[in-house]
Amino acid sequence: MxxxxxxxxxxxxxxxxxxxxxxxxxxxxxxxxxxxxxxxxxxxxxxxxxxxxxxxxxxxxxxxxxxxxxxxxxxxxxxxxxxxxxxxxxxxxxxxxxxxxxxxxxxxxxxxxxxxxxxxxxxxxxxxxxxxxxxxxxxxxxxxxxxxxxxxxxxxxAAGAGQTVKAANQLIVAGTIELVAESLVFLEAHGVDTDAAIKVLSGGLAGNRILDRKAAAMVQREFTPGFRVELHHKDLGIVQAAAREAGVVIPLGAAVAQLMASLNAQGHGALDHGALIELVAQLSGRE
CATH class of the missing domain: 3.40.50.720 (NAD(P)-binding Rossmann-like Domain)
Known part of the structure; x- marks a missing residue:
């Protein structure tokens, strides 16, 4: 054994x-x-x-x-x-x-x-x-x-490759959460049934695991951490440093890194990273 x-x-x-x-x-x-x-x-x-x-x-x-x-x-x-x-x-x-x-x-x-x-x-x-x-x-x-x-x-x-792939993973996840957050606030502002919208969006080309796993909790503003904001903030710092080292430009990644940093700086580091919807609502004057 x-x-x-x-x-x-x-x-x-x-x-x-x-x-x-x-x-x-x-x-x-x-x-x-x-x-x-x-x-x-x-x-x-x-x-x-x-x-x-x-x-x-x-x-x-x-x-x-x-x-x-x-x-x-x-x-x-x-x-x-x-x-x-x-x-x-x-x-x-x-x-x-x-x-x-x-x-x-x-x-x-x-x-x-x-x-x-x-x-x-x-x-x-x-x-x-x-x-x-x-x-x-x-x-x-x-x-x-x-x-x-x-x-x-x-x-x-080789050694370090796993962490490099994980950095790419965290970049994709953060960007997707931000777009889901923006979409949900957009739908809420128009008075659309968000549960119905999530169902149909999940079945089309916009379907993704963030919609499947996190969107319902984001709508309810339920942020019990599955993955904390402070950790994703840390991970996006790794992404930015590794991109700079390789000479790669990540403009959208840099933008979402700043949004995650803002959420963390406001004292929300212990919340689930789906709390990005709170920041989007705040920037939209809806919170």
Whole structure:
């Protein structure tokens, strides 16, 4: 039985770790909040009181953390993964971070950058889309683990490639949410039945997963986070930096990054990113 150490048991990491337990893996989890560790224990996993305790006996270590500095500290820090894991243990970092950080970590230990897309529901259902960068042989070694939490699992290239593809994903998602938000405010302003409009739009060329998964909650102004504004704000910063590095122009991406930054600056960072509709309504004088 493969032993997995799982660091970061939040909105995404908690369900992912629970699905690995269901798939028969021996999972030991650590999170700064003990309550989240206890939830994993209730699901059949083991709990640890530190990073070291979670990874010491692990064959594979999975991290699901908020940002690049968090991953650097947890993986490369004095009491981190590299200092405490068994020689040859494989790191699978499912966080969304800068590609250069993933490449730097891969230079220090066996590592795959494997960011995910699909939100909280995808994590619960075990059908996340996972874009994986790193050595092909490490990807093959990790495939059963990744398949236990993902429905679409694709090796996209060398170290850092997974994070680059995830940056593109976040660009598309942010732009789509903004256009859905604008469309819904537009429909509301004209007094159209938004539920009926969402149904017919979803069946045509305008159909997309944002309409399917988020539009109803956006109409109700229900922003329980599946993915927080503050994290998408961070991700769009990664997109902008990577685009600048490559000499690529992203005018629409830059605009939506500014809108997300505004929403975050107004104190809405803990809301679901569907809260972009609030900003559109505000700019339209409708809030």
């Amino acid at each position: 493969t032993k997995i150490g799982f660091i970061g048991l939040g909105i995404m990491g908690g369900p992912m770790a629970a699905n690995l337990v269901k798939a028969g893996f021996e999972v030991t989890g650590y999170n700064r909040s003990r309550a989240k560790v206890d939830r994993l224990v209730d699901a059949g996993g083991e709990g640890a009181a530190s990073v070291a305790g979670a990874v010491r006996d692990a064959d594979v270590v999975i991290t699901m953390l908020p940002d690049s500095p968090d991953v650097q500290a947890v993986v490369l820090g004095e009491d981190g993964v590299l200092a405490n894991a068994k020689p040859g243990a494989l790191l699978i970092d499912c966080s969304t971070i800068r590609p250069d950080v993933s490449r730097a970590i891969a230079g220090r230990m066996r590592a795959l950058d494997a960011p995910v897309s699909g939100g909280e529901q995808g994590a619960i259902d075990g059908n996340l889309s996972i874009m994986v960068g790193g050595a092909a042989e490490d990807f093959e070694a990790a495939k059963d683990i990744l398949d236990a939490v993902g429905g679409t699992v694709v090796h996209v290239g």
